[in-house]
Amino acid sequence: MKTIGILTGGGDCPGLNGVIRAVVRSGVQQGYRTIGIRNGWQGLIEGEVEPLTDFSVSGIISRGGTILGTSRTDPLKNPADFERIKNTMKKFAIDALVVVGGNGTLTAAHEVATRGIPLVGVPKTIDNDIPETDMTIGFDTAVSIVTGAIDRLHTTAESHHRIMVVEVMGRQVGWIALKAGIAGGADEILIPEVHFTMDDVCNNLKARYTAGKKFSIVVIAEGTPLEDIRDHSVPESDLDECGHEKFVGVGNLLGRELERRLGIETRVTNLGHVQRGGTPTAFDRVLATRFGVAAVDQIRMGNFGTMVALQRAHVVTVPLSSIAHRLKQVEPELYAVAKTTMGGRR
Numbered sequence: 001m002k003t004i005g006i007l008t009g010g011g012d013c014p015g016l017n018g019v020i021r022a023v024v025r026s027g028v029q030q031g032y033r034t035i036g037i038r039n040g041w042q043g044l045i046e047g048e049v050e051p052l053t054d055f056s057v058s059g060i061i062s063r064g065g066t067i068l069g070t071s072r073t074d075p076l077k078n079p080a081d082f083e084r085i086k087n088t089m090k091k092f093a094i095d096a097l098v099v100v101g102g103n104g105t106l107t108a109a110h111e112v113a114t115r116g117i118p119l120v121g122v123p124k125t126i127d128n129d130i131p132e133t134d135m136t137i138g139f140d141t142a143v144s145i146v147t148g149a150i151d152r153l154h155t156t157a158e159s160h161h162r163i164m165v166v167e168v169m170g171r172q173v174g175w176i177a178l179k180a181g182i183a184g185g186a187d188e189i190l191i192p193e194v195h196f197t198m199d200d201v202c203n204n205l206k207a208r209y210t211a212g213k214k215f216s217i218v219v220i221a222e223g224t225p226l227e228d229i230r231d232h233s234v235p236e237s238d239l240d241e242c243g244h245e246k247f248v249g250v251g252n253l254l255g256r257e258l259e260r261r262l263g264i265e266t267r268v269t270n271l272g273h274v275q276r277g278g279t280p281t282a283f284d285r286v287l288a289t290r291f292g293v294a295a296v297d298q299i300r301m302g303n304f305g306t307m308v309a310l311q312r313a314h315v316v317t318v319p320l321s322s323i324a325h326r327l328k329q330v331e332p333e334l335y336a337v338a339k340t341t342m343g344g345r346r
């Protein structure tokens with residue numbers, strides 16, 4: 001019997017367990033056994049694995065996070081680690097891998113695949129920034145969490161006649177901010193892909209007040225550069241172990257500046273890791289299941305070095321080379337839609 005190894009790498013997100021369950025169950029149907037690798041690439045390096053069965057994945061589709069654990073380990077940082085990966089695969093007779101990850105994990109998967117390891121990638125990240133797929137697992141849930149939070153902030157903003165700044169995740173892209181901002185009826189959506197000045201923002205908010213709308217909701221993506229107000233005494237950024245920028249809280253910078261310039265009481269909410277926690281939406285559960293089943297199909301067909309993807313409602317495969325080291329930014333048409341419906345603009 002052939003063996004599939006599955007790992008989840010990078011930041012967790014709702015929907016990962018749905019992929020694990022689908023891979024195991026589809027594997028059972030097609031005559032594979034599945035081994036779960038703990039904590040992303042780290043488990044493959046350390047040989048930390050656990051057998052997964054039809055029974056052991058029961059009931060996990062609705063659970064957030066990942067039952068396998070995750071890490072941001074780079075499998076190619078140290079050449080000795082790659083040898084250890086090959087040894088683990090040999091020791092547990094793993095014939096092929098399903099690698100569930102975001103940009104960092106899938107870029108590494110591409111490099112690992114070019115070194116001869118048979119694998120198929122599955123795109124997950126709340127940021128939705130992986131090219132060649134319309135959606136990544138976890139994004140729909142994050143958008144729904146943020147939309148719910150904006151709805152709640154609306155009522156208190158209105159009662160107190162305040163500006164509410166909401167900082168959301170997304171790294172270098174504004175997908176969560178834009179979609180949740182549209183759904184929540186935000187009055188300003190500030191994202192890294194669209195250049196703006198503080199004067200623009202203040203003028204728009206002032207126009208709302210003049211028109212009689214005495215509160216505003218401003219959504220800002222964490223990676224948005226605030227060039228004209230950055231306090232240069234604060235270090236711009238730090239890097240995490242994967243070389244990703246750690247964000248310093250643009251929401252607070254923005255909130256402080258809006259209050260100073262407009263003289264309107266302003267409060268800031270940073271939704272943080274709440275956006276990644278808890279149960280996946282039905283959409284994410286279904287997408288995770290479709291991706292998991294498709295990944296096993298690709299393994300059966302020997303179509304390695306690929307990633308399963310959603311394009312125009314269909315699950316397809318693309319080469320990992322087409323997504324490695326690349327980012328999917330928001331579509332200008334979607335931002336234009338948001339702009340049209342933001343309140344108070346002239």
Ligand code: F6P
Binds near residue numbers: 170222
């Ligand atoms: O990539 C997913 C993500 O949640 C980003 O939106 C965020 O910037 C980052 O991970 C946070 O990472 P960590 O889990 O290391 O705090």
